[in-house]
Amino acid sequence: MRELFRKKHELWLRMLYGAFALPKGEEFDRLLDFAAIELRHLKWLATDMVRQGFDFDWDRGQVPIVHVTSHGIYEALLESLRDVERAYGAGALYERMQSDEAYMQNALERMLQSDPIEITAFSKELRYENLDGVSLQALVQFLFEESYKEYELIVTYFYSAMHTDSVRLYSIFEDLIYESIYHLKSFSVLMAKLGILTLPRTVMKEVYKFEDLKSFLEKGIEEELAAKEECKKLATSIKDEELSRFFSYIDNQENYHIELMKEAIALLR
């Protein structure tokens, strides 16, 4: 089960970053939907594992995401889906997952019939209209650090949600996961536009298998406040109206993350 969880984790990332690498459109939406389904699979799988007394982790092997055309992405996804298929055992949950993935395989095979799209998300173009070198450097630094941070938060809240008996805490973690997925998507799309789309590095076990949830959340609030400051700085320094508005929006979103985390801390008292 642990091996299956790892393979599904890798598949989820491939699906997610396959979407991020594509230009926005029908195929981008489709891969993003499939990634959302894979994340739910991970949740059900983890629930089952914890219920049976097993633990899970976020270790993963190599997950190559760099491709030059959309067809490369689809072919790699098909290979990954086949690899996961071989790892399933018998059981109703696995049958449901296989049914979802049979549909995904069929959809990807049909997507391979369309004309390939050139992928520029990994070109390291590093150009953004209206941005000078200093603003661009600040933006790149922010995107790298925050995209990792969002991935770290997703896996950490996911792990916490799977290990709590409190319905309210579970719901708070779920809200925070969805928020982080949205942020990860927003930052990754910007990274793809700059040609620097990169998979976040593996998260250390020590980060998500923490002993003290309260202090993790308290530290998390401090990090949200620091991220707010970074967003404010970028919003004022970046000479691009659309980006500036985007960072003000992200800055304000951090406010309700902080409120959710405060509520979680209160529940722990």
Next chain:
Amino acid sequence: MEQIDSQQFQYLELMMHPKNYGEMQEFDAKGYGKNLQTGEMVVIYLKIDPDSQKITDISWQTNGCGTTLVSGSLFSEEYKNKTIQEGLDFTQAVFEKIKDNPPPDAACGEVVARAFIAAVLDYEDRKKGIEQEHIELVTLACPVPEEEKK
């Protein structure tokens, strides 16, 4: 117009593909560097040849920022194939070099170097049959809170 210079591009490469990054399953030493002010943490794993005392392999992980990623990549390359003593000498040189840097930048380099020291202490303990977690705190760049010293 070039928007990013070549050194920044090199750092970008290291952030995208940090060198020697990851968990090591079978190691001879493991140590943590921690920054209590920021929550930043680095873990270093070492494989050491018992005869030559040479570091034959190294890997590391962090929850830290871009500067820590760059430091970890560069330092881990330096530590590789050095003896433990040469590694400690390099670490001392790092401390000398970073002590005049602005605190946030200095802390990012120091946390990696502290993890190396912790791994060396772990190696020494393991040779005596003692297995315990080794954590070295960032002190040059950030003062250690009083309650943590106790």
